[in-house]
Amino acid sequence: xxxxxxxxxxxxxxxxxxxxxxxxxxxxxxxxxxxxxxxxxxxxxxxxxxxxxxxxxxxxxxxxxxxxxxxxxxxxxxxxxxxxxxxxxxxxxxxxxxxxxxxxxxxxxxxxxxxxxxxxxxxxxxxxxxxxxxxxxxxxxxxxxxxxxxxxxxxxxxxxxxxxxxxxxxxxxxxxxxxxxxxxxxxxxxxxxxxxxxxxxxxxxxxxxxxxxxxxxxxxxxxxxxxxxxxxxxxxxxxxxxxxxxxxxxxxxxxxxxxxxxxxxxxxxxxxxxxxxxxxxxxxxxxxxxxxxxx
Amino acid sequence: xxxxxxxxxxxxxxxxxxxxxxxxxxxxxxxxxxxxxxxxxxxxxxxxxxxxxxxxxxxxxxxxxxxxxxxxxxxxxxxxxxxxxxxxxxxxxxxxxxxxxxxxxxxxxxxxxxxxxxxxxxxxxxxxxxxxxxxxxxxxxxxxxxxxxxxxxxxxxxxxxxxxxxxxxxxxxxxxxxxxxxxxxxxxxxxxxxxxxxxxxxxxxxxxxxxxxxxxxxxxxxxxxxxxxxxxxxxxxxxxxxxxxxxxxxxxxxxxxxxxxxxxxxxxxxxxxxxxxxxxxxxxxxxxxxxx
Numbered sequence: 350x351x352x353x354x355x356x357x358x359x360x361x362x363x364x365x366x367x368x369x370x371x372x373x374x375x376x377x378x379x380x381x382x383x384x385x386x387x388x389x390x391x392x393x394x395x396x397x398x399x400x401x402x403x404x405x406x407x408x409x410x411x412x413x414x415x416x417x418x419x420x421x422x423x424x425x426x427x428x429x430x431x432x433x434x435x436x437x438x439x440x441x442x443x444x445x446x447x448x449x450x451x452x453x454x455x456x457x458x459x460x461x462x463x464x465x466x467x468x469x470x471x472x473x474x475x476x477x478x479x480x481x482x483x484x485x486x487x488x489x490x491x492x493x494x495x496x497x498x499x500x501x502x503x504x505x506x507x508x509x510x511x512x513x514x515x516x517x518x519x520x521x522x523x524x525x526x527x528x529x530x531x532x533x534x535x536x537x538x539x540x541x542x543x544x545x546x547x548x549x550x551x552x553x554x555x556x557x558x559x560x561x562x563x564x565x566x567x568x569x570x571x572x573x574x575x576x577x578x579x580x581x582x583x584x585x586x587x588x589x590x591x592x593x594x595x596x597x598x599x600x601x602x603x604x605x606x607x608x609x610x611x612x613x614x615x616x617x618x619x620x621x622x623x624x625x626x627x628x629x630x631x632x633x634x635x636x637x638x639x640x641x642x643x644x
Numbered sequence: 645x646x647x648x649x650x651x652x653x654x655x656x657x658x659x660x661x662x663x664x665x666x667x668x669x670x671x672x673x674x675x676x677x678x679x680x681x682x683x684x685x686x687x688x689x690x691x692x693x694x695x696x697x698x699x700x701x702x703x704x705x706x707x708x709x710x711x712x713x714x715x716x717x718x719x720x721x722x723x724x725x726x727x728x729x730x731x732x733x734x735x736x737x738x739x740x741x742x743x744x745x746x747x748x749x750x751x752x753x754x755x756x757x758x759x760x761x762x763x764x765x766x767x768x769x770x771x772x773x774x775x776x777x778x779x780x781x782x783x784x785x786x787x788x789x790x791x792x793x794x795x796x797x798x799x800x801x802x803x804x805x806x807x808x809x810x811x812x813x814x815x816x817x818x819x820x821x822x823x824x825x826x827x828x829x830x831x832x833x834x835x836x837x838x839x840x841x842x843x844x845x846x847x848x849x850x851x852x853x854x855x856x857x858x859x860x861x862x863x864x865x866x867x868x869x870x871x872x873x874x875x876x877x878x879x880x881x882x883x884x885x886x887x888x889x890x891x892x893x894x895x896x897x898x899x900x901x902x903x904x905x906x907x908x909x910x911x912x913x914x915x916x917x918x919x920x921x922x923x924x925x926x927x928x929x930x931x932x933x934x935x936x
Contacts, residue, residue: 385734386745393810394748397755399773400763413771415780461660467645470653479661483668485923489868489891490916493898493908494671494678514667517660537645547648551656576756578871579891583899594758601762602878608766619759626754630747633754637815 397619404612412608426613433604435589436617439596442508443575443618446592449512450574451567457517458566459559462525463551467537483519489579496583510584511592515574521566528562529555564632568625575622593618678909685903696910706911708886709893713918716802716889717866723806724862725855728813733847735814736821746818750811757808761875764804765791768876791876794886801872801887809865813858817851824850853930860926867919870895890915 402417404426410419430436465476488495495514496505504510532555540554556563578594585591588599597618601611626633647653679696683689700706735746752760767773768790775787790800828846837845848855870891873881881888888896890911898908 379739382739389731389749390745393752396763396767457660457663460656464653464656468647468653470647476657479664479669483664486668486672487868487919490912491668491671491675493894493905493912494674495667496899498666498671516663522660547652572754578756578758594756598758598875611762615759615762619755622754623751626751627747634815637812
């Protein structure tokens with residue numbers, strides 16, 4: 350690319366002076382880069398903007414024109430979502446499910462991860478194998494059986510039934526275990542000599558040092574639970590108990606072909622998560638590194 | 645370190661183990677057992693040998709699901725191995741405002757597939773923006789039936805999967821690109837190698853292990869495709885249910901009105917073998933990589 354670029358520069362009639370040649374070339378490279386970035390921006394973010402535009406167009410305005418935004422924005426479609434489905438209840442359900450899943454993953458995975466990283470005991474290999482198996486076995490493969498188990502435990506149609514199967518994932522345990530392994534042993538050994546119990550060592554010494562990994566586990570569990578569709582769709586029968594994802598699909602599938610209202614519904618489902626993402630983005634990227642590369 | 649009490653490790657492990665055993669290990673073993681029975685959601689069921697597997701082999705529905713699922717992997721995975729790498733190369737260089745672009749390119753990853761599916765359903769509908777754009781550019785005369793033609797519907801779903809996954813794999817590649825030595829690029833530049841040449845000869849070999857990993861993660865994810873097809877076809881899997889995936893059919897057969905648990909379990913195990921097969925393929929390719 351650089352050879353063709355420099356050829357193009359030298360071919361230009363007003364030959365650039367020697368000093369400005371580098372900046373000129375840089376300017377062209379920057380222009381190309383930003384043009385490509387803008388193109389990808391339109392491709393990846395444009396659909397969200399288009400959907401948002403549709404959601405604030407009033408019934409008098411066409412949604413088929415090339416202009417994504419209305420001349421007089423309105424939130425009446427959001428009101429219509431609330432009139433059609435109990436969207437605030439769904440929002441609450443999603444919040445309960447996602448928050449519980451995040452907390453449970455943090456607690457259960459750090460307890461298990463600490464033991465697997467630090468303690469020597471009989472049967473540790475068995476525990477390792479069990480958690481590894483939960484990573485290898487895709488949920489979709491065992492979904493039907495998990496439904497039977499949940500039914501026999503009386504969990505059908507309850508939020509607890511949505512939460513429990515993802516209360517701790519093998520990936521969460523793996524992330525916490527890796528985090529504890531990376532801590533220097535000496536501090537904990539010193540604490541042990543000072544007479545700290547195993548529990549004190551875990552809660553006072555080790556846990557405060559792995560806060561970063563805890564945030565990653567929490568974020569991953571929260572987003573996964575908030576976005577999940579298949580399992581809530583299977584376990585929740587009564588529309589009054591739906592989470593947002595199932596509820597929004599229910600809205601578009603059952604009630605309305607009004608694109609403005611569907612668009613408003615999708616915005617309600619996605620905006621809380623985008624806010625969360627943009628305020629905690631550093632941790633998201635950190636998390637992809639830990640989850641994607643070590644997992 | 646030795647625990648204070650013998651039972652202490654198990655006390656710490658107990659909550660996580662109970663969840664793993666109740667909701668993963670025992671359902672998995674149960675799936676294997678059930679696949680040899682004629683159980684339904686109404687209960688009961690007795691062993692019927694390999695009847696379910698014979699029924700599977702003779703079921704056009706199963707073969708359509710498998711064909712679509714494998715097609716999904718074949719189309720989606722190569723795109724997910726290459727496009728996010730190009731995107732990562734584009735956002736790797738620290739130029740002003742690049743942090744903003746890196747973040748917003750990730751936003752489709754954060755959104756639920758239901759949201760993404762509904763957004764694209766609107767964009768791809770017969771009077772939606774994509775058809776509008778293609779018509780105004782005079783590429784097509786009549787709107788394309790993206791959502792109602794089986795082949796186009798499947799292609800649309802694949803496109804949506806790729807669109808949503810770009811940012812995720814971009815971040816994985818970004819980490820890998822950081823490990824490709826800068827000196828190699830500089831040396832090649834001095835020797836007069838252009839951008840495309842350097843990408844092919846330095847970047848690609850440098851991120852090869854990551855590419856294989858992305859291929860594995862992408863294959864496993866693509867094999868489990870469900871939400872895209874369900875949402876974009878509004879729960880129908882297209883005309884005559886011809887655009888169904890394995891997970892779509894498993895849910896329909898096992899948890900639908902008929903509730904054929906035994907038969908659905910056999911199909912679930914077929915899906916499991918397919919994912920394991922791809923993982924073994926990945927591990928093999930990695931081993932040959934190391935032997936080189």
